[in-house]
Amino acid sequence: MATRAKHRCHQPTGGFNKIYLVETPQHGKLVMRVPLPVDPHHKTVGEVATLRWLLRTATLPVPEVIAFDDSRDNFIGFEWILMKFMPGTPVYRRWRTMSMDAKQALVEQVADSNTQLLKHTFRGIGTLTGNPADPPSSSSLTQLPGRFVCRSFFWGDRYDYDVQRGPFRSSHDWLSAYLGLIERDQNKALEEAEDEEDREDAEQNLRVAKRLEALLPTIFPAVQHPPERTALWHDDLSLQNIMVDDDNRMSAIIDWEFVSVMPLWATTQMPQLLVGPTRDEKPVREEYADETAEEAEASRQDMVGGDGLGNEGKNELYWIHLMEYGQTQLRKVYEERMRQSWPSWDDDVADGALKVDFLGAVARCADGWHLRGVNQWLEAIEGAVEATSPPPNPKPPSRGASCNAPTPNRPRMFSALANPRQAAAQVMNFALILSTAFMMWKGLSVITDSPSPIVVVLSGSMEPAFQRGDLLMLWNRNLIQDTAVGEVVVYNVKDKDIPIVHRVVRKFGAGDEAKFLTKGDNNNADDTTLFGKGQDYLGRKDIIGSVIGYIPFVGYVTILLSEHPWLKTVMIGVMGLFAILQRE
Numbered sequence: 001m002a003t004r005a006k007h008r009c010h011q012p013t014g015g016f017n018k019i020y021l022v023e024t025p026q027h028g029k030l031v032m033r034v035p036l037p038v039d040p041h042h043k044t045v046g047e048v049a050t051l052r053w054l055l056r057t058a059t060l061p062v063p064e065v066i067a068f069d070d071s072r073d074n075f076i077g078f079e080w081i082l083m084k085f086m087p088g089t090p091v092y093r094r095w096r097t098m099s100m101d102a103k104q105a106l107v108e109q110v111a112d113s114n115t116q117l118l119k120h121t122f123r124g125i126g127t128l129t130g131n132p133a134d135p136p137s138s139s140s141l142t143q144l145p146g147r148f149v150c151r152s153f154f155w156g157d158r159y160d161y162d163v164q165r166g167p168f169r170s171s172h173d174w175l176s177a178y179l180g181l182i183e184r185d186q187n188k189a190l191e192e193a194e195d196e197e198d199r200e201d202a203e204q205n206l207r208v209a210k211r212l213e214a215l216l217p218t219i220f221p222a223v224q225h226p227p228e229r230t231a232l233w234h235d236d237l238s239l240q241n242i243m244v245d246d247d248n249r250m251s252a253i254i255d256w257e258f259v260s261v262m263p264l265w266a267t268t269q270m271p272q273l274l275v276g277p278t279r280d281e282k283p284v285r286e287e288y289a290d291e292t293a294e295e296a297e298a299s300r301q302d303m304v305g306g307d308g309l310g311n312e313g314k315n316e317l318y319w320i321h322l323m324e325y326g327q328t329q330l331r332k333v334y335e336e337r338m339r340q341s342w343p344s345w346d347d348d349v350a351d352g353a354l355k356v357d358f359l360g361a362v363a364r365c366a367d368g369w370h371l372r373g374v375n376q377w378l379e380a381i382e383g384a385v386e387a388t389s390p391p392p393n394p395k396p397p398s399r400g401a402s403c404n405a406p407t408p409n410r411p412r413m414f415s416a417l418a419n420p421r422q423a424a425a426q427v428m429n430f431a432l433i434l435s436t437a438f439m440m441w442k443g444l445s446v447i448t449d450s451p452s453p454i455v456v457v458l459s460g461s462m463e464p465a466f467q468r469g470d471l472l473m474l475w476n477r478n479l480i481q482d483t484a485v486g487e488v489v490v491y492n493v494k495d496k497d498i499p500i501v502h503r504v505v506r507k508f509g510a511g512d513e514a515k516f517l518t519k520g521d522n523n524n525a526d527d528t529t530l531f532g533k534g535q536d537y538l539g540r541k542d543i544i545g546s547v548i549g550y551i552p553f554v555g556y557v558t559i560l561l562s563e564h565p566w567l568k569t570v571m572i573g574v575m576g577l578f579a580i581l582q583r584e
Contacts, residue, residue: 016043016257022082027066029085034078035257039154044070044079046127046149047257050232051083053128053143054256058116061086061243061252088243088251091273095239096319100329102248107330109250110237110271111337117234118267118342123227125174126167127260145230145261152178152366157188170224171263171355175216175362182209182366201368208365211378212358218385219358233262237271265352266359268345274331278524279324288318289536294509317506317517317528317536324525354381373464373521450476450545455490456555457501461520462488465503466547469556472501474545482510483540488547489518494532499544502527512540 020032035043048070054062063083070079091098091106098106122145129146148166152158158181168174186209189202234241236255243252291311311319338345361374444453457470465488466472474490483489485507490499505526506517515537519526528536 021085027084030066031063031083031085033081033083034076035081037072037079039149039159040072040079041070042127042129042147042149043257044068044081045129046146046260048081049128049130049143050256050259053232057120058113060113060116061250062256063252063254086243086252086254088245090240091242091244091248092239094244094248098248100326103326103330104333106242106244106248106250107274107333108337110242110273111334112341113250113253114234114267114271115338115341117232118264120231121264122230122232122261124167124169125171125228125230125261125263127258128232148174148177148260150258150260152363153181156185158185169227170220170222171228171265172216172220172222172224174263175220175359176213178362178366179209179213179216182362183213185366204371205365205368208371208374208378211375211382212362212365215358215378215381215385218381219354228263230261230263231267232259233267234259235262235269235272237273239273242273263355264348265355268349268352269356270331270334274327274334276327277324278328279321280328280524282325283318283321285314285318289315289534291315315536317526320506321525321528370465376464448475448477448545450474452490452499452544455499455501456558458498458559461522462501462503463522465521466501466550467552469553469559471551471555472547473549475548476543476545482514483507483516483543483546489516489543490545490547491518491538491542492544493530493542494535500527500530501547508537514540516540516543 016036016038018034020034022030022032024030048065048068051062051065054060055064063086066082066084068079068081072078074080095103124145126145126147127149128143130143145167148168153165161181161184163180163184164173164177166174166177168177183206186202186206190199190206193199193202234253234256236258237253241253241255242250243254245251290313292315296311296313335345342348357377361377364370364374441453445451447453453474455472455474457466457468457472460468472490483504485504488501488503490501492499500518502518502520502523504516505519508515516539517526517528517537531538
């Protein structure tokens with residue numbers, strides 16, 4: 001049989017596959033997926049079993065598997081799956097030109113597809129398996145949850161760890177295995193730590209994982225009989241994995257690798273195409289700057305693999321905000337559609353909220369990212385758990401100690417008034433303290449190249465990373481590398497006296513010509529509304545430093561003084577009086 005093969009150009013090659021377009025006289029256009037051996041045999045079998053179950057049970061538009069080989073013992077030396085070519089265009093190429101009505105109709109189709117999957121439940125957690133060699137029409141075809149095929153279970157060295165890999169009877173067993181993998185990762189990192197910083201990072205990750213493990217049975221029952229009810233859940237239902245026809249109606253859902261049977265609470269999450277920041281106000285095109293020549297060139301290069309539209313003369317920020325606004329509106333459409341087709345949807349979402357948060361905390365712990373936020377979440381949950389438990393018996397105070405016992409040899413505060421020479425010396429000492437503090441401040445400014453090397457967090461916009469009252473230490477010398485995306489920086493805005501502490505989320509250019517977009521971790525929108533009129537980005541000169549360390553809550557004194565100016569006068573007066581009148 002003559003065939004010709006080439007790389008598929010109308011759909012992107014996945015991170016774990018090579019994709020080829022194959023044409024044959026018998027079957028016409030086919031797609032051949034050649035997966036990397038990240039979880040040999042199990043990944044291929046799981047995808048084939050899932051697709052065949054979908055074709056037999058649901059009415060979702062998914063590709064039909066023609067043939068496959070789940071071993072590497074073949075002429076190409078890799079596992080492979082041959083499936084029918086699904087017509088259509090990835091929706092991300094059409095998204096910008098689609099009307100809001102068309103987008104709403106597509107989101108409703110996505111909701112209907114997920115409702116179909118929810119109506120077919122299983123027992124236990126894992127990737128579907130069985131005997132995928134059976135034809136789809138075989139009466140003996142039975143797909144059941146099997147080994148859990150997931151990135152989090154094979155990433156890095158995790159594939160080699162001897163741990164339970166499913167099927168799992170319950171959420172408790174699944175997440176316990178997940179946390180076990182994280183703990184093995186961090187123990188290995190401790191053994192291989194090259195410096196103290198690496199060791200501290202691994203120890204912190206390990207502590208968080210242990211706390212999550214201790215909290216696990218409080219949220220998820222350890223004993224589950226019969227096994228937990230579950231449903232198939234496509235956790236990567238993104239704009240890249242949905243195909244549409246010429247009328248922008250869904251024509252296919254692709255990329256079913258790593259799709260597994262998950263707990264029902266996990267299926268209450270938003271599909272990936274609707275995940276994003278909340279933006280309630282529609283961005284006004286005229287309020288955004290035009291793109292620069294550098295941005296226009298970058299836009300032309302991106303058009304090759306994107307939607308082919310470029311930025312149409314506006315800077316990229318406008319399109320980002322427009323996307324966020326659209327997602328915000330479409331999430332309401334999805335929720336309403338789910339309420340119509342699944343009457344208990346709101347209750348299921350509410351009941352699963354804490355469990356979804358726990359899963360997010362475990363995922364952040366696995367990535368080693370935002371651990372302070374995870375710790376604060378843990379403290380809140382642990383505090384709520386302790387509040388429902390009976391308090392321990394208070395320990396009686398010791399008979400040998402008394403808070404009111406007299407203290408001998410107390411200094412006499414006003415004795416210095418009897419000696420004018422001593423009073424003058426005390427005034428000089430107080431002035432010396434003030435001048436020393438001033439010189440230290442200026443010295444830090446020179447060393448850090450920042451006019452304000454130490455600042456206090458005044459609002460909650462960076463929670464949970466930084467709390468109101470935290471004292472931040474800054475560094476503004478780019479000796480090794482430029483300010484990068486992800487860094488927390490402090491910047492000044494023209495005509496505003498108070499510096500702002502937010503994270504860099506986008507960067508354009510490099511060096512002194514770089515432009516930055518920032519956002520508070522706890523804010524729904526970026527900082528463009530805080531910038532000066534006509535300003536869409538920060539320049540390098542606007543940044544007064546990057547955060548390199550912090551001391552929790554120490555700056556609360558500064559907040560109190562700024563909110564109550566009379567306290568500042570009282571404190572300075574008391575300090576001065578104390579310095580003058582105190583003998584020692």
